[in-house]
Amino acid sequence: MASNGKKDPVLVVVQLSGGNDFMNTLVPYNEGAYYDARPLVRVEQDEVLPINDTLGFNPNASRLKELYDAGNVAVVQGIGYPNSSRSHFRGMDIWHTCEPDTIATEGWVAKLIRELDPGGVQPLTGVNIGRGLPRALAAPGVTATSVGDLDNYGLMTSVEVEAERDANLEIFKRMYTPAVGAGAVMDYLSLTGRDSLAGAEILAQVPGKYTSSVEYGENPIAKSLRDVARIHTAGVGTRVFYTNHPGYDTHSHQPPVHPRLLQEMSGALSDFLQDLREHDAAEEVSILVFTEFGRRMKDNGSGTDHGSGGGAFIVGDAVKGGLYAEYPSVKPKDWLNSEDLKHTFDFRGVYGTMLKQWMGVDAHDIVGGDFEQLNPFDRTLVA
């Protein structure tokens, strides 16, 4: 809680890994060009859940549509960046670091964590739910905590005698004190070791504090967002959460796979928001759901190849629901390189919006410039 008694804003980033097919998520169901380009991997006109005369949600995203109808979802249409990379490696790297032309070492979320906690005194400012730290959270001198299993989190937990374990942990702290001339990797290791110990001591208390009537689905993204809810409602000072929903790289067999992913994602977001509301902990949270690129206009007979022009969702109670930026034209004459959607809004403007308007920090240095922003909030907690 901020010193003036107001709650601090919290950002939850959900990464749809692999490149979500935005066109099949929010479907241009009155465009013949869409159906021409997608003879197989498509959502039929009579199946979509329309939100206006031209666009409708995939029926498997019905719970996202409910949130949209309630005014809790801002859809950012057609986001991307110039000369979109079709490589996952580069594509995700660019989204994580905001550096399309050079290889950057600092992730945008890590830079946000540094802004929020310049001295790095609070090890739980940034928390990743999952195993392995995404590049977005990595930067020299910034520690973000990665939590794979919230229910069994701690160091040397197999040492049974408590006094012995405590003494071991004191020695551990000495061994992990950054030393002059130890080198960058050893410094990183030292910092990570000390911070993870400090974080573990706090996180060990979290599961015992949480009860909820919300029953989440049995899938990884639901489990991850439930962990976000448990940590957030425990009030341990986390300002940025990050988690990952994998599987969107649907080159083949997209028809059975993509609908399941949309169901899991939509259901988890809806349950998560409900859970926060139940704990009176929703007003300070905004969720950004993004993916590294869209997919090719034409399907390949089974799935879709990497393309450009993806979409993002900003979800939360403070959100002014609706459509933002422009849906890219699906008419063949407008295709980029004769095969791709042309992006209409730079992704760095989306990050900038979340950073400046929601989190109240200067976005310029984090995203590497001034990019046009959206106005997707009814109200914010920052001046």
Next chain:
Amino acid sequence: MADEKLELMAHLLRRAGAGSSRAELEEYAARPYDDVVDDLINPERFPEPDDDVLVRYFPSLVNTDTPMLWTNRWIYRMVNTKRPLEEKMTLFWHHVFATAWFKSEHGPSTQHHIQMLRENGLANMRQLLLGISHDPAMIYWLDNSENLGSAPNENYGRELLELFSMGIGTYSEDDVKNAARAFTGWTFEQPIPLYPYGGFPSRFRYEPEHHDDSEKTFLGVTGPLNGEDIIDIIVQQTATARFIARHLYNFFVADEPQVPAWSIQEPEDKGGVDEIANAFMESDGDMRVVMRTLFNGDSFKKARFTRVKCPAEFVAGTLKLSGEIREPDPQMWKLHQALAAMGQTLMDPPSVEGWHTGKEWIDGGTLMERINFAVNHVGDPNRPGTRDIVERLAAQGDSVSPESFVDTCLDLAGPLKAGDQTRQALLDHANEGGDLRFDGDAAREESAKRVARMLTLIVAAPEYQFA
């Protein structure tokens, strides 16, 4: 305390294998270094590891359709093989040609894929690229089974160039499209139905009717190119030699920046990478020659503890130290969970990019998993490796000074080079308990506990994270 010959051999065994027990280390170190390298690159001189014996204890291994049990079997091989480099090359190529089970959910093909890497790991590059191009798991993973003359799917063509051989920025978009066209019709067949017989591997099949036989231009060569022609052209490129050399350097010598940086950032040790790349060019990509050059190079010999262990190395190396799973052992069926928690599910890399390596293995969560795993295994006085260290200390006399206690443990756990800060922390801890005593059963038992606790602290030290 440790001598240079022993330290160098321990370094070689950590990099070319999964590390060593003390007895193995001493045996290897008694031989000339070059001879050991020669044996390592000629694994057929030694018997294959007998992992079939596991089936007798764990019948479910026969028809398992997930990579989990096979991961444990692979770790068993890493720990017990007399052909350490064979397993290490398999792991290396698995990092480069990252292919996952989760898309096909077809266990037999995934196994076949790993076995193909094992059989070709020290062959030449052409054979390796042909191997992956004919491999059903790869074909399905990168959709080449959907790459038809009438509707090309460029996924395999692109990744073959970008991630498996040349690296981004060394070819054009047209080269990608034309490489993809050359591999049209390269698919697989499932000769035996999955049900009711269970899982059987698929087989490569070439379908001429789906192959685009028209003229294409790839890297300046024009003709009715087929997949083999593309591979022949790729293996002659200096870009391929450099890209693979950089991968080898990153995996065997010292941590490099991540792959996406390579098109922009020069290697820190350019000479070291060049030496490997030259050996590649001069030998036409013969991996035995390349690996001999690598292990005998000064860059390699000097690069001690300059790589963060990947989870497979960390787990297998820790089990070497604790002396476990030298025989079939029920607890080995949990190893795959430990690897997954450390961020490496073998046979299930997160994407075709493979794993990010080096310090990116380490974050708050994975560091904790690694330390907890090592503590759990080495910190138990009943583990064979831990008992062996107690015996060796006892052999020093009835009384061992705190200083000798710390240094002997560091030596026997590696030899591990501890920084001043770590060594001082360990020494202060040892001093609190005074001399280690072995006179009488009670003293021995007490000392065994103290040794186990010292090893707990050593494997929790930051230095233990490095290979």
